[in-house]
Amino acid sequence: MREIFTAELTALGEDLAAMSRLVESAVGAAGTSLLEANLPMAEAVIADDHTIDALERSLDERCVALLAQQQPVARDLRIVVSALRMSASLERMGDLARHIAEVARGRYPAVGVPEPLVPTFTAMHEAAVSVARQVTNVLQTRDLELAQAIEDDDDRLDKLHADTFAATLTAGHDLTPQEIVDITLCGRYYERFGDHAVSVARRIVYLVTGDFAEERGAI
Numbered sequence: 664m665r666e667i668f669t670a671e672l673t674a675l676g677e678d679l680a681a682m683s684r685l686v687e688s689a690v691g692a693a694g695t696s697l698l699e700a701n702l703p704m705a706e707a708v709i710a711d712d713h714t715i716d717a718l719e720r721s722l723d724e725r726c727v728a729l730l731a732q733q734q735p736v737a738r739d740l741r742i743v744v745s746a747l748r749m750s751a752s753l754e755r756m757g758d759l760a761r762h763i764a765e766v767a768r769g770r771y772p773a774v775g776v777p778e779p780l781v782p783t784f785t786a787m788h789e790a791a792v793s794v795a796r797q798v799t800n801v802l803q804t805r806d807l808e809l810a811q812a813i814e815d816d817d818d819r820l821d822k823l824h825a826d827t828f829a830a831t832l833t834a835g836h837d838l839t840p841q842e843i844v845d846i847t848l849c850g851r852y853y854e855r856f857g858d859h860a861v862s863v864a865r866r867i868v869y870l871v872t873g874d875f876a877e878e879r880g881a882i
Contacts, residue, residue: 675722690759702768780830797813801863
């Protein structure tokens with residue numbers, strides 16, 4: 664029985680990594696569709712989000728079954744509870760990528776970002792892709808230094824998010840009301856994407872160390 668339970672815990676970790684790879688692909692394609700007015704890419708991100716949702720439902724059902732049937736304690740309990748929390752964060756990251764793609768689709772054939780903001784959103788796109796890649800790596804390796812790197816990239820996203828507010832308040836940009844709405848929404852989507860990535864990283868720290876990152880003064 665213990666061997667079966669261990670195999671189930673291993674499968675949970677593998678499925679979380681698979682979810683993360685899908686999220687990584689989604690945010691990369693969503694940002695590209697936003698910056699390049701790539702309608703097929705945007706529609707693919709929107710359509711494929713159901714796969715991430717289905718994985719989350721499957722993971723959650725298996726975690727609940729493990730809690731009910733195995734009644735895990737100590738580190739095993741941490742693994743199952745953390746898997747529940749991390750699957751929710753990954754699912755939300757997938758939703759945020761879909762929201763970005765929806766803005767791209769809604770503005771097609773125009774580019775979803777006004778010209779003055781292209782450098783800012785290009786940087787946000789790059790930071791989000793980096794965060795997503797690091798989340799996949801940290802799920803696979805449980806490396807605490809990689810977890811810290813996620814926090815660093817989230818700080819970059821927070822700063823860029825603040826830059827979008829400054830841009831909308833700069834009179835010289837002459838933005839339309841719709842452009843202001845799109846900038847505000849997409850900036851928020853990217854900022855929240857980073858926050859959920861940090862949540863996953865902190866759960867990994869909890870798994871490895873047994874305490875929360877905030878209490879350790881790290882990440």
